Structures are given as structure tokens and as C-alpha cells.
Amino acid sequence: MKSARSSTRSATSCILPDVGRTPVPEYDVIVVGAGSAGSVLAARLTEQPGRRVLVLEAGPAPRTVAGYPPEARHAPSLAATDPAHPLNWAVPVELRRGHRHTVPRGRIAGGSSAINGTYFVRATPADFGDWAVSGWSYDDVLPCYRRLEHDLDFGGPVHGDRGPIRVRRPAGHLCSPLTGPFLAAAAELGIAAERDKNAGGPPGAGLIPSNAVEGLRVNAAMVYLLPNLHRPNLELRGDTPVARVVLDDDRAVGVETTAGEVIRAGEVVLAAGAVNSPHLLLLSGIGPADELRAAGIPVRHDRPGVGKNWSDHPGVFVPFHSGVPQPHPDAVGCQASINADSGADPAGDVEILLFARPFVPGGALHLMCGLQRPESRGSITVQSPDPSVRPRVEYRYLETEADRRRLRHAIRTAADLLRTGVFPGGRAGIGGDVLGVDRRLDGWIAANLTTAVHLCGSAAMGRGPDTVVDPQLRVHGIAGLRVVDTSVLPTAPRRGPAATALMIAERAATFFRSRPGTRTAAY
16 A cells, blocks of 8 residues: 555546446545544544545635634634525525525535534533443543543543643633623522533533634634644545545445546545535435435435434524623623523523624624424435435424423523523513413514524434444445544434534544554644
8 A cells, every 4th residue: 555645546546436346545535524523533544644534625625724714713703604605505494394594504624613603512421321322421432522622721530631622611801791690690590500511510500611712713624634734644625525425336435526526445434514414325325215216316225314313403592682891802702501401301401592792783682592402303305316406404393392392491591581680781582471471482483493503313323223324433234434423423412512523523533443553643
């Protein structure tokens, strides 16, 4: 095997596979997607000099931090989540029947970690217990959480102090004048304090860990990929969308780009996100056979769970007005949260987030009320063999009375917070005539429904017939193909999955066979 990638591509590498012969792969691993998980995985795999890795990113791939647009670098800015912004895929979805919406997804190296609100909270121990997947207990993954982070506030056995991602909570000039009153109001309602939301303790009210430092949004590509692009065994290509995985019988042998180029590899990893990774499986003929046939895609492997039974966090924004000054320009908007039990889940099935900065200048502030353990399940359905045709994404939110009841509970708790009088001049933007009547509140929720953009489980891991990947994230029935992103989580965790997406890739890197005579470098 060559020690570095070839500077020229062989003639056989650019044609569709011939079942009778398998050309020598150009790369050991192709990682599809330079987002949160893909960036981590590529950096870790190329710590072994003999392993050649190609990362294909559908969006632009800056080579320096300065190469990112200001709205991607400046942590308080959510400008790139606007549906018209070029860094946003703006995925069309249906939250409920007839309720159309667009979901922001990062269209740049770093993925959604390059445009999001920098909420960086781990999944809870209860989540890993619920999933009950071998090798994925809380104790199994804690070293991976520690490896990725440099926590600037807490140390000890729970936190890392040498990882690439710097994590801190709002403090000093970066703490909004509303953050203290929010936590004080929670205490007045009898909600316990949660001093460290990444310590794995009981739910409560506390400051939100953030992957933003002094106003800089630290996305995964910035600290995992960019510092390692000098490695001769790591190649990053931007603006290179993938159309499908190339299969030779029941083995993945490479990928085909939308430009028609076929690139061969010993192993393919889909890290394109919880919408695009299952879509690529479906475009490759891996998924529910009937749906593939209906879309005109030849069935290569019947796997009913692809794109099915996933979950996300439904939510609504409760507006309020306050006379306090705006936070410092470098302070993130999402500063503190309450994670609480609605009466159905001691680990915390509802969340109330304080957004201390208005979404538009002079506008209202918001408390986002989310349902963290919904019963509703969504579906992603391929529509065409043409990769440019978006799949149908149906959330099917709030289809059960239990989900509606628990979200009402979260909203009423938020209104109670605003009524404590602790918020200076705070007043809710929803009237008591609505809050007090279930039917009216359900109507208000339906009119204001949104999503936290935490889609998980569209290629779930496990051993059952409805799962897609095994505990080592290998696609069932297809050799040489893995999925490494939040698609694999059986359900959305009780906290947002940004930190967990990186952990998945750190964990996945340990599943690849080490090459003799190599050692893992330290960050």
C-alpha cells in the first residue's frame, strides 16, 4: 500500500464498478461530510500516518478560520440560519400535516456547528440507559466526551482539559443581565439548581455550556480539520456533493459525486447529517424496498428502518419584553435553561431556554419551550433517484395527547417564571385566556410550532430488524459502509445533540482497526 495518496487518478477509478474486478482503492476511507462528526472522525483517523482519508464536503470548505464569513465566526449571530442564507441548506419539512417549515442545516465545513447557537450540552446518563446499546453506556462514552473538550470552568474526572473544543458558561461581561433573574425565578418556583449541565446529575436550572469563546463560534472543522490539513494522508474537498454510495454486490467500494466522478475507497463513512445520510443510503438502494421501487431506485438491500422512526424536539417560542439592557455584543443569546420533569420523566422531559437577545433588532425576547422526550416519530422518504430532489421529511409532531400535555406544561411553567416578578419589567406575550384553556393553548401551539433542529435516529443503531447500523456503526448487510452522525442515536437525547455528535465520532474512531506500528497522537 502506498504511504501517501497518488497525485493522479487511474483510468479505472472513474468508471462504474465492474463486478468481475475490483480496482485498487484510492483511499482507505472516504468520509462524506465535513460537519460536526465528519471533521472529528477524519482528524482522528489520520493520526495514523498510513491511513489515507478523503473528506468530501458538499458546501464550501475554508482552509483557515478567517476564511469563514463573519456570521459564521461571530457566535451571537444566527444570520446564517435564515432560509435564504447561502450557508444554510434550508431543508423543507412538514412539522404536522399541512404545517410547512424549513429547517436550517449548515452548508459549510463544520456543518451545523458553524451556524448554530453554540449550545453544547451532553446527553444524560438516562439517555444511554434507555438506548441500551452494547458499548454505548454512559461509562463507555464518558472518555470520549472528555477527549473532545477543554472545559474552562470545571475540571475533575468528569471533564476534559486538553480537547480541541473549548467549553465555557456565561460569566462576567458575557453574562446577560437577564440570566441571573431567570435562574432566580426558577428557584422561586422550586426548581433545583443544576450547577454543571455536563456533569450527568439530576435535571434543573443552570447556565448553558457553550462552544463559543470571547464571541468566536468554535465549529468542529476549525479545531479538528483545519489544524491537520498539512497531513499528507488527509485530503479535504469542498463543493463536492455525493450522489450515492457505489456498491459491488453487498460491499461499498466508493462513492459517486453529483458530477459523475467515481472515487474508490476501502471503506465509506456517511457523516452527512441526520437528513442527508439516510437520503444517501436510500439513493444507493439501501432502505425500505417498496419505497425504493416507488421512487425508481433499484433495491440493493431491503432495510426498513432507513429514514424511519426518528425523533426531534418540538418547541415553541414564548415571547416576552423586558426593560433590561442588551447583553454584550460577544455574549451568546442562549444563556441558561431549565430541564425539568413534567410529571412523566425524572430525568427531565421538558426544557425552557432563555434567549436573552432578540432575533430581530428591537424585537421581543423569548423563552423556548421544548419537549425533550416526545412519543411522536418522523419519516424521511426518498422521492426520486435524482440526488437534487429533496426527500420528503415528515416530523408528525404532537400526534399524541401525552406530547401535547407535556408541551402545555412547559409553556405554563415559562409563563409562571415570567409572573414571579423577578424578571425586571418582564411580561409574557401570551394571554391568560389562552394559557388557562387546553383547547386554546393547543391552538396557539399549533400556530407557533417550531423544532429545535435536533433530528436523531434516522439510521438507528442496534441489533433489531428496524435498526440500520450495528453498535460499531456498520450498516447491516453492507460491508465497508458506516454511518457516523446523529442518525445513529436511537432517539433524540434529552439535551440538544451538538456535543453528542462529536462524541459519536470520537467513539467511532475507536472502532477502526489500528494499523501495526502506529500510535495515536494527542491533541
